[in-house]
Amino acid sequence: MITLHHCPQTRSMRTLWLLHELDVPFQVQSYPFDRTLRSPEFLSLSPAGRVPALDIDGEHMFETGAITQYLSERFSPDGLGRSPGSFDRMSWLVWLHFAETISQHAAALTQQHVALYEDHMRSPVVMKLEAARVRKCYAAIEAGLSTPGENREYLLTSGFSAADISVGQAVYMARHFATLDDFPATAAWYARITARAGFQAALPQGDGIYAQDFYAPWPVD
Numbered sequence: 687m688i689t690l691h692h693c694p695q696t697r698s699m700r701t702l703w704l705l706h707e708l709d710v711p712f713q714v715q716s717y718p719f720d721r722t723l724r725s726p727e728f729l730s731l732s733p734a735g736r737v738p739a740l741d742i743d744g745e746h747m748f749e750t751g752a753i754t755q756y757l758s759e760r761f762s763p764d765g766l767g768r769s770p771g772s773f774d775r776m777s778w779l780v781w782l783h784f785a786e787t788i789s790q791h792a793a794a795l796t797q798q799h800v801a802l803y804e805d806h807m808r809s810p811v812v813m814k815l816e817a818a819r820v821r822k823c824y825a826a827i828e829a830g831l832s833t834p835g836e837n838r839e840y841l842l843t844s845g846f847s848a849a850d851i852s853v854g855q856a857v858y859m860a861r862h863f864a865t866l867d868d869f870p871a872t873a874a875w876y877a878r879i880t881a882r883a884g885f886q887a888a889l890p891q892g893d894g895i896y897a898q899d900f901y902a903p904w905p906v907d
Contacts, residue, residue, distance in 0.1 A: 689712065690702060690705060692715065692737055693719045694892070694895070696738075697737065699855055700855040719895055731746050757848075766851070773844060781849035784852075785853045788857065795813065824857075824864070850875075
């Protein structure tokens with residue numbers, strides 16, 4: 687049995703979406719996004735106190751990219767994954783791990799807008815810089831999806847994969863702070879992949895981290 691240790695609206699949503707797409711048996715252990723993740727019990731699963739953590743075959747895994755690569759290669763090497771030697775293997779790996787570039791900026795913005803609960807703790811300058819970095823990431827996706835005269839449906843020419851899941855979930859978080867209004871190919875791709883049943887099943891069923899759909903940037907004094 688596979689057990690996913692999960693907090694809604696965090697990187698572990700990426701693993702949850704992937705598991706739904708893989709259509710393998712699994713169960714979910716959900717946690718509040720609080721000091722529970724610092725308990726000795728949870729640290730035995732994920733030593734940095736982060737989600738996701740995964741129990742599989744009596745072993746523990748942590749780190750989102752590693753989990754995605756392992757599950758894809760084990761259960762869907764040429765479906766959601768791209769096996770070594772396949773045409774899109776290099777691009778698959780690049781996009782799979784590019785998701786973490788987006789996520790680090792989304793995490794910084796989440797800290798500024800959500801975790802730092804008093805105004806004096808927040809930095810409008812950091813918010814502005816990190817939102818600009820998110821838009822740079824959107825521009826990279828836009829360039830990857832766009833070719834002269836046409837737009838790709840997915841990040842890889844060979845079709846939908848775990849790369850779309852990883853980057854798509856990172857964009858899901860980033861869109862709380864920077865819109866896709868100036869990135870039409872990215873917006874169309876995002877709408878396409880988030881219409882999938884696997885994404886819909888991974889959405890939070892109750893409260894998550896974000897109390898609103900969009901956090902407007904603060905003015906810089």
